[in-house]
Amino acid sequence: GNSVTQMEGPVTLSEEAFLTINCTYTATGYPSLFWYVQYPGEGLQLLLKATKADDKGSNKGFEATYRKETTSFHLEKGSVQVSDSAVYFCAFNLKAAGNKLTFGGGTRVLVKP
Amino acid sequence: DAGITQSPRHKVTETGTPVTLRCHQTENHRYMYWYRQDPGHGLRLIHYSYGVKDTDKGEVSDGYSVSRSKTEDFLLTLESATSSQTSVYFCAISEDRGGEQYFGPGTRLTVT
Numbered sequence: 036g037n038s039v040t041q042m043e044g045p046v047t048l049s050e051e052a053f054l055t056i057n058c059t060y061t062a063t064g065y066p067s068l069f070w071y072v073q074y075p076g077e078g079l080q081l082l083l084k085a086t087k088a089d090d091k092g093s094n095k096g097f098e099a100t101y102r103k104e105t106t107s108f109h110l111e112k113g114s115v116q117v118s119d120s121a122v123y124f125c126a127f128n129l130k131a132a133g134n135k136l137t138f139g140g141g142t143r144v145l146v147k148p
Numbered sequence: 149d150a151g152i153t154q155s156p157r158h159k160v161t162e163t164g165t166p167v168t169l170r171c172h173q174t175e176n177h178r179y180m181y182w183y184r185q186d187p188g189h190g191l192r193l194i195h196y197s198y199g200v201k202d203t204d205k206g207e208v209s210d211g212y213s214v215s216r217s218k219t220e221d222f223l224l225t226l227e228s229a230t231s232s233q234t235s236v237y238f239c240a241i242s243e244d245r246g247g248e249q250y251f252g253p254g255t256r257l258t259v260t
Contacts, residue, residue, distance in 0.1 A: 039190075067247075067248075069248060071251075077253065077254075078238055078251040078252055078253045078254050079191070079238065079240075079251040080251070081248050081249075081250065084248055124190060124191070128249075135181070135193050135196060135206065136181075136191070136193070136240075136249055138190035138191045138192075139190055140188060140189065140190040141190050
């Protein structure tokens with residue numbers, strides 16, 4: 036069935052370190068891919084997206100590239116800040132499945148000063 | 149930010165009581181969704197709607213019902229709340245199929 040696998044956290048980093056969160060998906064068809072971020076006590080916010088193979092989504096210094104051959108959508112940021120501490124969710128949807136999002140379990144990131 | 153509100157934001161209720169959560173949007177988006185968020189499970193889809201009076205089940209729909217009588221409102225009802233339904237509930241909206249979804253602030257429900 037359709038699923039998303041992302042690395043379990045927590046991931047603890049120092050400020051200005053490089054962040055990578057791995058995400059792979061299993062989907063029947065050609066999904067659109069998303070990263071959402073959830074700050075403490077808040078709802079989910081769309082961070083970036085990619086809708087077709089080799090597309091790169093980017094926002095706020097974060098990037099992720101849609102890799103169809105490896106069914107992956109890894110999130111990266113070159114220099115994290117304390118304000119990037121949050122839970123990050125990888126997700127996809129399929130038009131054929133009624134635009135229902137399938138989420139990974141989330142990765143908690145803690146950035147220390 | 150997308151205009152999505154959820155009410156109530158927090159609720160404590162007893163096992164066996166009915167509970168209704170409301171999602172209200174001002175974006176006139178066609179699609180609306182209810183998810184629950186639990187540790188270790190990410191978000192899981194409960195029900196969704198693709199138009200007024202048009203709804204369908206998600207992956208964890210048992211024990212929940214929904215209604216959508218107007219474009220802007222999507223109600224989630226727990227007919228008889230159980231402790232396993234203690235969770236944070238998020239509403240989301242989407243303008244079209246395949247597009248991104250925008251989430252509300254969430255409702256924290258505790259069933260004692």
